[in-house]
Amino acid sequence: MSASRYQDLVAKVDAKAKEFHERYAAQLQCKKGCSSCCQPGLTVFSVERLAIREWLNERPDLIEKLKAQPGNPKACSFLDDEGACQIYPVRPIICRTQGLPLSFKVNERTERDVCPLNFEKDDVLALPTDGVLNLDLLNTLLVLVDQVEGGSEAGQRFALNVDEVTRT
Template sequence: MENVLDNYRQLLARVDGLCAGIQDALAEQITCSEGCSDCCTSITVFPVEAAALKQALADQTEEQQTAIRDHVTEHAGGERCPLLRDRRCLLYRARPIICRTHGLPILFTEGDAQRLDCCPLNLASRESLSGSSIIDLDRLNSVLVAVNSLYLRQIEAPPDFPQRLTIAQALLSGT
């Protein structure tokens, strides 16, 4: 049987490619960089994202796993992401899609209108953007929902399986 996270990992690779292209195209206008954690708030994730985080944790040494679990336990329930330590993500390579796209220009539907948004620190002097420099968040979320749905079928999740989990639930529970 194929790994149940393969589709999600393929999506991550495409999202990372998209984000890298946007960052290259807008390099001088993007202030987000390593250590920038202003957008790192406590979020919920889809079960497929939770499984990827849990797998990334399992790939760490026992000592690292314990340290990460202890940190997440101590910071669960706060406004900031419990994976943040010293303004850096403890499982950065496995961060969810929303974390990968934070700060970049996104287009999404709000009510009956489309809205363009990005980190207020980015694109300060830019007057216009090409379509290839904008993430269509509605489309990306639709694909993520489909990948999550397939994942839930593959693991034969029961009907009462959680639809969203906090980072702490993802890393500390048996789900």
């Protein structure tokens, strides 16, 4: 995939995640194999699906392995036996932000959330505005990028599983 607005957005999300991981190192428990946030039933935008598909198409052995592994109804189908993400380099935006302190609007009221394993002794409501990721803004940017780069299926959501992602 050539340089794209989606890749630019991913790079910015990754930079912010790195900043938060450094800033909140003592409060974040996220690490390889921690997969409590990796729930089944997640969906991705077309542009994310295309990025994952392109990456997987370069790894046919991984596609076969993913299709052959028994499904776990309580976890994302892209996890291996140790709970590590098998598509980590191309994981979607939602996966890149899991565990981080997030803010979002619900009925005109700003809410904040974080993985229950993180910030156990801290009040996420007390974090400064620049210390939380604005999920509404991020989702708006992702929708706009999807409209430009999502192809003929832009605006649609797709199940985050190997069959749906590799389907053409």
